Amino acid sequence: MLGxxxxxxxxxxxxxxxxxxxxxxxxxxxxxxxxxxxxxxEFLRHHPSPRFLxxxxxxxxxxxxxxxxxxxxxxxxxxxxxxxxxxxxxHMANLxxxxxxxxxxMLQLGLRHDHYGEDGxxxxxxxxxxYTRARANRVFAAWGPDPMRPPxxxxxxAPAMRTYLPAILDAVPDxxxxxLWFPPVQATRHNPRGSMYDSMFEACHxxxxxxxxxxxxTLVLDFDIPGPITDDRDLFWDPIHYxxxxxxxxxxxxxxxxxxxxxxxxDYTVVSR
Numbered sequence: 001m002l003g004x005x006x007x008x009x010x011x012x013x014x015x016x017x018x019x020x021x022x023x024x025x026x027x028x029x030x031x032x033x034x035x036x037x038x039x040x041x042e043f044l045r046h047h048p049s050p051r052f053l054x055x056x057x058x059x060x061x062x063x064x065x066x067x068x069x070x071x072x073x074x075x076x077x078x079x080x081x082x083x084x085x086x087x088x089x090x091h092m093a094n095l096x097x098x099x100x101x102x103x104x105x106m107l108q109l110g111l112r113h114d115h116y117g118e119d120g121x122x123x124x125x126x127x128x129x130x131y132t133r134a135r136a137n138r139v140f141a142a143w144g145p146d147p148m149r150p151p152x153x154x155x156x157x158a159p160a161m162r163t164y165l166p167a168i169l170d171a172v173p174d175x176x177x178x179x180l181w182f183p184p185v186q187a188t189r190h191n192p193r194g195s196m197y198d199s200m201f202e203a204c205h206x207x208x209x210x211x212x213x214x215x216x217x218t219l220v221l222d223f224d225i226p227g228p229i230t231d232d233r234d235l236f237w238d239p240i241h242y243x244x245x246x247x248x249x250x251x252x253x254x255x256x257x258x259x260x261x262x263x264x265x266x267d268y269t270v271v272s273r
Contacts, residue, residue, distance in 0.1 A: 001023055001024065001025045001026055001027055001054045001056070001120070002026055002027065002031075002036040002039060002040060002053075002054065002055045002056065002168070003027040003028075003031070003036065003054075003055065003056025003057075003058065003183075004027060004028065004029060004030055004031050004056065004058050004060060005027070005029045005030065005124065005240075005241060006027075006056055006058045006183040006240060006241065006242075007025070007027035007054075007056030007058075007183065008025065008027045008029070008121075008122070008124055009123070009124075009125070009242070009244060009247035010023075010025055010027070010054070010056075010121075010247065010250075010251060011025075011121050011247070011251065012024065012025055012119040012120070012121055013119065013121070014248070014251050015251055015254070015255065018255040018258075018259065019052065019255065019258060020051075021051050021052045023052065023054070023119065024043070024119055024120045025119060025120035025121045026039050026040075026043065026120055027056060027120075029124075030060075032060060032160065033060070033061055033160040033161070033163070033164040033165075034160070034163075034164060036055070036164070036168070037164045037167055037168055037171075040053075040168055040171055040172075041171060044171060044172070048173075049172075049173050049175065049176070050172060050176050051175075051176065051177065052176065052177050052178075052179065053168075053172050053176050053177070053178045053179070054179045054180075054181070055165075055168060055178070055179070055180050055181070056181060056183055057165075057180055057181065057182050057183075057204075057208060058182070058183050058240070059185065059201065059240075060160075061158070061160060061161050061165070061204065062157070062158050062161060062200055062201050062203075062204030062205075063158055063160075063197075063200060079091050123244065125237055125241060125243065125244065126237070127244070128243050128244050128245050131234070131237070131243060133233070133234065136233065136234070136236065136237060136238070139237065139238045140186075140188065140233070140238060140239060143189070143238060143239050156203050156207070157203050157204050157206070157207035157208075158200065158204060161204055161207055161208070162207065165207075165208065165211055166211060169211065169212075169215045169218065174216045174217070175217070176217065177217045177218075177219070178212075178215060178217060178218040178219070179219050179221070179254065179258075180208060180212060180218065180219070180220045180221070181220070181221045181222070181223060181250075181254070181268075182205070182221070182222045182223055182224045183223055183224065183240075183242075183250075184223040184224050184229045184230045184235075184242060184246070184250075185224050185230065185239060185240050186230055186233060186235075186236045186238075186239045186240070187226065187230045187231050187233075188233070188239060189239035189240065190226075190230070205222065205271065208220055208271065208272075209271045209272050212271070212272040213272050218272065218273075219257070219258070219270070219272070219273050220270070220271035220272040220273075221253070221254065221257065221268045221269070221270060221271065222268055222269045222271050223250060223253075223267060223268045225268065225269050227266045227267055227268075228266055228267060229242075229246065229249065229250075229267050235249075249267065250267075253265055253267050253268055257270065261273065
């Protein structure tokens with residue numbers, strides 16, 4: 001499972017049994033497409049023939065250049081994936097590495113709780129029982145609307161999408177089942193028709209459909225459509241991060257459409273199969 005924070009609530013233990021798989025959730029907060037591609041290449045070094053590949057195509061895929069600098073402050077050490085592992089030890093001579101070594105030591109002694117399971121999953125949102133509309137309203141208000149701008153000309157998919165989506169699909173064997181999915185964004189964050197962002201997202205979706213149509217065993221689901229998920233603010237903590245109950249609903253939809261190709265739901269649109 002590749003993606004950003006909008007994919008982190010996908011639980012391998014829920015999807016494994018119904019899909020006959022053993023998933024690893026490798027979603028990373030604010031991950032850019034080139035980072036997701038690099039993570040996949042590292043995974044394939046150890047598991048060259050995965051049965052499934054799930055890619056969460058959140059809106060960053062539709063906006064950024066081929067190697068956009070992440071907005072977060074967490075280091076992305078590209079040297080980890082280059083050359084001999086022995087050459088990396090000099091890069092690790094820093095306080096961050098010392099801190100993580102100490103955390104791992106405490107974990108081995110049972111003095112520290114591991115936030116992530118062996119399947120990569122951890123819950124990073126509050127329990128549904130703590131949800132209140134007033135709390136969500138404050139968070140929604142802090143985000144504010146996207147600016148209304150005229151679309152660029154011509155409209156085409158973002159460079160990151162054109163560079164890394166084909167690379168990701170080509171990296172796995174033809175026997176791998178590829179599930180590409182657009183996560184839901186709450187309707188207040190949807191852009192007006194004809195605006196720059198709306199036009200860019202439409203071009204992005206068209207490009208994904210065209211690429212998926214020629215890729216073997218590739219399913220594309222779009223949950224970012226007007227419907228019972230995106231229209232309900234109470235299914236979200238903020239405009240892009242949904243609640244645990246919403247994640248369960250998305251996983252149920254994926255399981256259903258995988259087991260029944262003819263299944264349809266107002267939650268999503270089947271873009272390509």
